[in-house]
Amino acid sequence: MFEKIISEKNQKIKYLKKLYSKRGRREKGKLVLEGYRIIEEALKSDTVFEQMYMSPDFFNSSEGQFLKEKFLNKENTGNILIVDKKILDKIADTVSPQGVIAVVNEIKYETGDLFKEKGLLLLLDRIQDPGNMGTIIRTAVAAGLDGIIILKGSVDIYNQKVLRATMGAVFKIPLLQGLALEEFFELMDRSNYRLLCTDLTAERYYYQEEYKRPLIIAIGNEANGLDERLLQRSDYRVKIPITDRIESLNAAVAAGVIIYKLTEREWK
């Protein structure tokens, strides 16, 4: 149940290192979580834990105790590996990973997990900044959206910076990642979802439309906005107004303004 690792050349350390690349994660269908907070959030969700790596100090701390208990109460978990803190620090992306790293199964969602009869989904087109990506996922969960579709060319949502910015929200919403635009259009064709595009050159303001469900809200790249093919296919094309003193809104703020406008009458 507990296993002590002394050497950096241990197979389980090599395995962990591999999962720090996007390719390694995809091959194994796993992801890496760093630090107490996100691991605690993941333990509350249906996420399947493979193993946890802890420094001896963390293992013996009250936080370590808490995570251990939750971990051992979960089904299908592997071992807790006790590893020298220097080795952990060297592997981790975070400057101070707090002495704990977990490996969990990537959660696989199906189209049916996202598309609902009166649903409200988010489509992200080439969002680049990890902080923006994480904050948008957090906002979608906060507002109760049904799912997020992330097009190819966006930052990997299992990047540590994204995971941190989600504050755990990444485990609380169905996500489809890495779709090509054509694949997305095929999904649209097989559904009755409408498409809302935000675009600075649109004529109507976002608060002037009556939007019908089911609906997908599209948010575009920080510098270039949405792909022209999305704009052409949109059912609603609206802008968030800004003064001429600035070029654009931050993408996560724009997403928040639109998402909250769309949901504001639904809270009870």
Place this chain on the structure above:
Amino acid sequence: MFEKIISEKNQKIKYLKKLYSKRGRREKGKLVLEGYRIIEEALKSDTVFEQMYMSPDFFNSSEGQFLKEKFLNKENTGNILIVDKKILDKIADTVSPQGVIAVVNEIKYETGDLFKEKGLLLLLDRIQDPGNMGTIIRTAVAAGLDGIIILKGSVDIYNQKVLRATMGAVFKIPLLQGLALEEFFELMDRSNYRLLCTDLTAERYYYQEEYKRPLIIAIGNEANGLDERLLQRSDYRVKIPITDRIESLNAAVAAGVIIYKLTEREWK
């Protein structure tokens, strides 16, 4: 007009280093801008430039040419100093400051620059994250607010990470920084401004109120929200609803949702 600096021990290099501390900046009443984009934005504003430091490569680039011209067309500017790129990289906060750093005068605003008859102001209470701070300033400019009051205990807005996240917006809005809460209340006492506080325990939702101007929108610390004394003094106390799957919204997103709700009927 142009001056070449070879040594790190040059007085003007020592002076620049000093301005990289909050204390140094305050003593001299100056700030430091790194990189093409923010300097370009500052050159468009009323900001008074003291001097610019450029690497030889940047000096000879088309971007360098562009900044030089704008700089020389401004009044009261000092010299352009050509400095070895290694020296610049060593001083700069940014990993790649693009070979250009400018020293400009801090813009001093008076209370009268912010408080207007029907005005809409933002109050920031101990915002800690530089990215959030910069994004909130950018959003306030985008929405056309009249000014921002920043209470003591918030991150310094002249920190490079904040400046970068503002995307130049920091030069486009009156700002009062470093006020104690008592000083803020004195300003309130001398005005007829109302105070809107966001608070997760409030009973009413943000979109249910009819807000009267002049108004100050208060946004609180990322982890702890607003100071209790602000909540007690509020004229409107409202919440942005969130699902129980998450603890809170990101502070910059929350600010965006409220700010845009308050201004949405004013665009023409």
